[in-house]
Amino acid sequence: MKKKIFSGVQPTGNLHLGNYLGAIKNFVKLNDDPENHCVFCVVDLHAITVNQDPKELRENIRETVATFVASGIDPKKSIIFNQSKVSAHSEVAWILSCTARMGWLNRMTQFKEKAGKDKEKASIGLYSYPILMAADILLYDTTHVPVGDDQKQHLELCRDIAQKFNNDFKVDNFFKLPEPLIQKEFSRIMSLKDGSKKMSKSELSNLSRINLTDSEDQIINKIKKAKTDTLPIPSNIDELNGRLEAKNLLIIYSSLSGLTLEKTINKFAEKNFSEFKKNLSQILVDKINPISQEIKKLLNEKSYLDKILLEGSKNANQIASKKIEKIHEIVGF
Ligand code: TYM
Numbered sequence: 001m002k003k004k005i006f007s008g009v010q011p012t013g014n015l016h017l018g019n020y021l022g023a024i025k026n027f028v029k030l031n032d033d034p035e036n037h038c039v040f041c042v043v044d045l046h047a048i049t050v051n052q053d054p055k056e057l058r059e060n061i062r063e064t065v066a067t068f069v070a071s072g073i074d075p076k077k078s079i080i081f082n083q084s085k086v087s088a089h090s091e092v093a094w095i096l097s098c099t100a101r102m103g104w105l106n107r108m109t110q111f112k113e114k115a116g117k118d119k120e121k122a123s124i125g126l127y128s129y130p131i132l133m134a135a136d137i138l139l140y141d142t143t144h145v146p147v148g149d150d151q152k153q154h155l156e157l158c159r160d161i162a163q164k165f166n167n168d169f170k171v172d173n174f175f176k177l178p179e180p181l182i183q184k185e186f187s188r189i190m191s192l193k194d195g196s197k198k199m200s201k202s203e204l205s206n207l208s209r210i211n212l213t214d215s216e217d218q219i220i221n222k223i224k225k226a227k228t229d230t231l232p233i234p235s236n237i238d239e240l241n242g243r244l245e246a247k248n249l250l251i252i253y254s255s256l257s258g259l260t261l262e263k264t265i266n267k268f269a270e271k272n273f274s275e276f277k278k279n280l281s282q283i284l285v286d287k288i289n290p291i292s293q294e295i296k297k298l299l300n301e302k303s304y305l306d307k308i309l310l311e312g313s314k315n316a317n318q319i320a321s322k323k324i325e326k327i328h329e330i331v332g333f
Pocket residue numbers: 006007008009010011018019020021022023024043046132133136137145146147148149150151186187188189190198199200
């Protein structure tokens with residue numbers, strides 16, 4: 001049986017190396033395997049849980065598609081669409097919000113982080129965000145969800161919601177329980193300025209992340225300024241304990257080169273960071289620059305990008321509308 005893959009990325013601009021290494025690079029690998037049926041969604045409904053400028057949002061939707069394609073996802077092999085164009089997502093999110101429990105949502109750490117101190121002022125959408133995510137996944141009978149480590153808790157919630165719906169309505173196995181696909185060593189790329197924080201679009205300092213649209217000079221400059229410590233690169237993994245920034249840079253090198261962390265450490269053991277950083281900048285430029293060039297080229301081909309989304313939404317609608325018909329029947333509508 002084919003694996004059914006689903007994942008989503010928010011079109012909030014500044015897609016970065018964390019998104020690429022934690023998620024998109026894996027999407028490409030899954031897209032290339034004919035045993036998989038892949039659906040990749042630009043989750044614009046999720047994006048509006050915080051304020052968005054409509055004009056920028058529209059451009060960011062296109063930029064996210066351009067990033068998928070520039071990274072190597074083939075729209076002929078995978079369905080690429082934006083969430084708002086398949087209304088079943090919002091509808092199922094409502095139905096599942098009647099299944100999900102407040103107590104479950106109250107445990108979501110990402111809401112706590114994003115809402116910050118003033119949670120009374122956060123949108124209801126930001127709070128119920130993981131329910132919409134569950135709807136995305138469950139509508140397509142997804143078996144596997146490639147994501148970064150920060151989405152793990154949301155996937156566990158998705159499984160709980162699916163299980164409760166199946167139990168409540170006595171429809172064993174109606175919603176499939178999806179498995180997360182989280183890449184062990186590369187599931188959490190950290191900020192270049194603070195190894196205890198994940199690399200993020202919303203971090204104020206642009207020096208904290210490598211954006212996928214960065215030029216060669218920007219990449220080199222950011223790596224030069226990336227925080228490290230005074231010690232050289234150790235000769236074994238254990239000695240990296242507590243050296244968060246050093247470990248992060250070695251992990252980035254490993255992921256881009258295809259080496260394990262251990263092999264990367266062996267390669268650079270006892271070398272100092274200024275030498276290592278030259279190698280890291282080089283591999284980043286080699287891998288990221290072609291993607292950023294291609295993104296820029298594709299952004300000038302708006303009608304091509306819009307066509308991908310239109311085709312994708314037709315195909316996604318076909319799958320989602322069948323599932324929602326069954327949901328109506330089960331719920332009693
Ligand atoms: P989003 O848009 O924040 O991030 C997209 C993907 O990038 C991963 N990621 C990272 N991985 C490693 N290191 C980092 N520093 C890093 N930052 C981001 C995320 O884990 C994610 O895989 N809720 C999701 C989008 C979503 C979704 C879904 C995902 C909506 N519906 C259904 C899977 C299935 C999100 O906000 O991702």
